[in-house]
Amino acid sequence: MPASALPYRPHNHDACVSRALADAREICQQQHARLTPTRERVLELIWQSHKPLGAYDVLAHLTEDGHNAAPPTVYRALDFLQQHGLVHRIASLNAFIGCTHAGEQHTGMFLICRKCQNVLELTAPAVSGAVEDAASTEGFDVDEVTLEIAGLCPQCQAEPGND
Amino acid sequence: MPASALPYRPHNHDACVSRALADAREICQQQHARLTPTRERVLELIWQSHKPLGAYDVLAHLTEDGHNAAPPTVYRALDFLQQHGLVHRIASLNAFIGCTHAGEQHTGMFLICRKCQNVLELTAPAVSGAVEDAASTEGFDVDEVTLEIAGLCPQCQAEPGND
DNA sequence: CCTGCAAATGTTATAATGTTGCAAAACTTG
DNA sequence: CAAGTTTTGCAACATTATAACATTTGCAGG
Ligand SMILES: [Zn+2]
Ligand SMILES: [Zn+2]
Ligand SMILES: [Zn+2]
Ligand SMILES: [Zn+2]
Numbered sequence: 363m364p365a366s367a368l369p370y371r372p373h374n375h376d377a378c379v380s381r382a383l384a385d386a387r388e389i390c391q392q393q394h395a396r397l398t399p400t401r402e403r404v405l406e407l408i409w410q411s412h413k414p415l416g417a418y419d420v421l422a423h424l425t426e427d428g429h430n431a432a433p434p435t436v437y438r439a440l441d442f443l444q445q446h447g448l449v450h451r452i453a454s455l456n457a458f459i460g461c462t463h464a465g466e467q468h469t470g471m472f473l474i475c476r477k478c479q480n481v482l483e484l485t486a487p488a489v490s491g492a493v494e495d496a497a498s499t500e501g502f503d504v505d506e507v508t509l510e511i512a513g514l515c516p517q518c519q520a521e522p523g524n525d
Numbered sequence: 526m527p528a529s530a531l532p533y534r535p536h537n538h539d540a541c542v543s544r545a546l547a548d549a550r551e552i553c554q555q556q557h558a559r560l561t562p563t564r565e566r567v568l569e570l571i572w573q574s575h576k577p578l579g580a581y582d583v584l585a586h587l588t589e590d591g592h593n594a595a596p597p598t599v600y601r602a603l604d605f606l607q608q609h610g611l612v613h614r615i616a617s618l619n620a621f622i623g624c625t626h627a628g629e630q631h632t633g634m635f636l637i638c639r640k641c642q643n644v645l646e647l648t649a650p651a652v653s654g655a656v657e658d659a660a661s662t663e664g665f666d667v668d669e670v671t672l673e674i675a676g677l678c679p680q681c682q683a684e685p686g687n688d
Numbered sequence: 689c690c691t692g693c694a695a696a697t698g699t700t701a702t703a704a705t706g707t708t709g710c711a712a713a714a715c716t717t718g
Numbered sequence: 719c720a721a722g723t724t725t726t727g728c729a730a731c732a733t734t735a736t737a738a739c740a741t742t743t744g745c746a747g748g
Contacts, residue, residue, distance in 0.1 A: 367663055396715085398725070417705070432728060437706065442725095453616040454671045456705065456734095471656075473665045486659040489652065493634075493674065496649040500530055501679035502636045508617045510671040511656065516664035559744085561696070580734070595699065600735065605696095619705095619734060 369412040369480040370517045379409045382460055386448050389465050395446055403427070404439040405460065408449055413479040414457030452481065454510045459483070469493075469507050475515035482515070532575040532643040533680045542572045545623055549611050552628050558609055566590070567602040568623065571612055576642040577620030615644065617673045622646070632656075632670050638678035645678070 368378075386405055390397040397405075407423045408415050417436045424431040440458055443449040449458050450470050461470065462483045469490045473482040489509070497504045531541075549568055553560040560568075570586045571578050580599045587594040603621055606612040612621045613633050624633065625646045632653045636645040652672065660667045 471659065473660060473663060476668065482663060484659055484663065486655065489655040489659050492649065492652040492655040496634065496647055496652055497636060497674055500636060500645060500647065503677040503682055504674055505639065505676040508671060508673040511660055511667055513660070513668040514666040519666055
């Protein structure tokens, strides 16, 4: 049995968030990109949830902050964060999640629990390699890989009524 | 250089469509599922395009037919077709495409050209296997795999201005 | 042939997600 | 500071998807 991955068990998540924000600040500085207050706040909101957050969820949180924001504010911030590799969009959920490999060159693979909604981002070189091979066999030049796996996480398998 | 895959080169596509419809009729009969006129027409419309078709594109075609349809009509037909493995939804495009492996047990992998929009569905056991391995290493029980690759197809790579 | 049930469809309205376009403000650079 | 660029505010709009309920259709048993 594998050790339980971080999102599936209790931990000091504030520390995760702080680290993610610190990393983001550093990455943006290196890239001469401006992590403005709105962008940083959106990143923080997304990180505070291990579950993917929809754009309108983010918007609602901003509104609670007293920030009188409209959808474009959120989508622009999300675009920026994606562009700089700080968040990923989960196409099958229309939602966003903080990247746990920010700054590293990687192809994300997401394990999405249909019960508890937690998402674990993996880097699986074997998978990426197989995908590249399959594509190049067809002469296809890969830009972006969307790889999202829905199922049951270890925690939720252990609970009753999940057959 | 690999042989050019079907969607990328001219061919008698009416034959593809006819075959797909015939297969669908057989599959539905075997499963005691009712391939009603609307469902069959939606499947036909989707197959007539090698490019993924949005639900509202389908709706527009039905309207041209003189069928006074509303969104639920289309979404219900699409749900049925998906459930019976006759079409796939491409999450990254919010669009649907005919399954080229209907009736076979398979995990679709889609090569989506960002230039010509054609989609090639592959069955890549090596990829599926690698995905399963990666998931089970985390103790994750896989239900559904979304695997969509955006990039440039061989035809479009050959044309100028695609760097 | 009827009768009654279940599956499928019609209809209206509405929710959820995402974009365009333009004007104002903030920041950067010389 | 002045000029140019990036970011934000804001209003309207576009696209994708679902909810709720009435109606019709196909089919099995009597
Ligand atoms: Zn990542
Ligand atoms: Zn779970
Ligand atoms: Zn398929
Ligand atoms: Zn192409």
